[in-house]
Amino acid sequence: QVHLVESGGGVVQPGRSLGLSCAASGFTLSTFGMHWVRQAPGKGLEWVALIWSDGSKKYYADSVKGRFIISKDNSKNTLYLQMNTLRVEDTAVYYCARDIGYGDHSRFDPWGQGTLVTVSS
Amino acid sequence: QSVLTQPPSASGTPGQRVTISCSGSSSNIGSNTVNWYQQLPGTAPKLLIYSNDQRPSGVPDRFSGSKSGTSASLAISGLQSEDEADYYCAAWDDSLNAVVFGGGTKLTVL
Numbered sequence: 001q002v003h004l005v006e007s008g009g010g011v012v013q014p015g016r017s018l019g020l021s022c023a024a025s026g027f028t029l030s031t032f033g034m035h036w037v038r039q040a041p042g043k044g045l046e047w048v049a050l051i052w053s054d055g056s057k058k059y060y061a062d063s064v065k066g067r068f069i070i071s072k073d074n075s076k077n078t079l080y081l082q083m084n085t086l087r088v089e090d091t092a093v094y095y096c097a098r099d100i101g102y103g104d105h106s107r108f109d110p111w112g113q114g115t116l117v118t119v120s121s
Numbered sequence: 122q123s124v125l126t127q128p129p130s131a132s133g134t135p136g137q138r139v140t141i142s143c144s145g146s147s148s149n150i151g152s153n154t155v156n157w158y159q160q161l162p163g164t165a166p167k168l169l170i171y172s173n174d175q176r177p178s179g180v181p182d183r184f185s186g187s188k189s190g191t192s193a194s195l196a197i198s199g200l201q202s203e204d205e206a207d208y209y210c211a212a213w214d215d216s217l218n219a220v221v222f223g224g225g226t227k228l229t230v231l
Contacts, residue, residue, distance in 0.1 A: 035220070037166075044123065045158070045166065045209050047220035059218050095165055104154045104172065106211040106220045111165040 009115030022096030033099035127223035143210035
C-alpha cells in the first residue's frame with residue numbers, strides 16, 4: 001500500500017532553520033516526482049516545491065525561493081525539505097505528495113498526513 | 122490572492138446538484154489539465170478529479186469535472202452530507218513554473 005509519512009515539524013524561532021522528512025513506502029521514490037504543499041491555519045493550499053523523479057530539476061514557489069531546499073535520498077526512499085531563514089508566515093501544516101501526472105505536475109496522490117511547523121518567538 | 126479563482130463558498134440541500142467554478146488564464150488552465158482535490162475536515166487533501174474530467178478509482182460518479190478554455194468546473198450531483206468539505210482546483214502554470222491552486226471552496230450541505 002502506498003503511504004507517505006512526514007516528520008520533523010515543531011516550534012522554531014523566526015530566522016532559524018528546520019528540516020522536514022517524508023518517508024515513502026509501497027513505491028520507489030526514484031520513479032516519481034515529489035512535492036511539498038503547505039496549508040496555513042484556516043487557509044487554503046499553497047504549493048511549495050517540486051523535485052523531478054531523477055532529481056535533475058527542482059522548482060519552488062516564489063515565497064520560499066532561496067530559503068527552502070527540496071531533496072531526496074532514493075536509497076532511503078525519503079523526501080526532504082530544508083527550511084532556512086524561517087518567517088512567521090511560514091507557519092503551516094506541511095504535506096508531502098507524490099506526483100502521478102506523467103507530465104501534468106499538479107496531480108498528487110497520495111498525500112501524507114502532514115506535519116505542523118510553527119514559527120514563533 | 123490565488124492565481125486560480127474559486128468562489129469561497131457553495132451550498133446545497135441533500136440530493137441537489139452543485140457546481141464549483143475555477144477560473145484561470147492561458148498559462149495555467151488554458152494550456153494544462155486541471156485537477157480537483159477534496160479536503161474533509163481535519164484530514165489531508167485527496168485527489169478527486171484528474172485530467173479535467175477523470176475520476177480515480179473509488180470516487181463516486183456523482184462527482185464530475187469539465188474544462189473549457191481558461192475555466193474549469195466541478196459538479197456534484199445527488200449531494201450527500203458527507204460531501205461537506207473544502208474543494209480545491211489545481212493546475213501547472215507554464216509562466217510561473219509552479220503549481221497553482223484555487224483559494225478553495227467550502228461546500229455546506231444544508
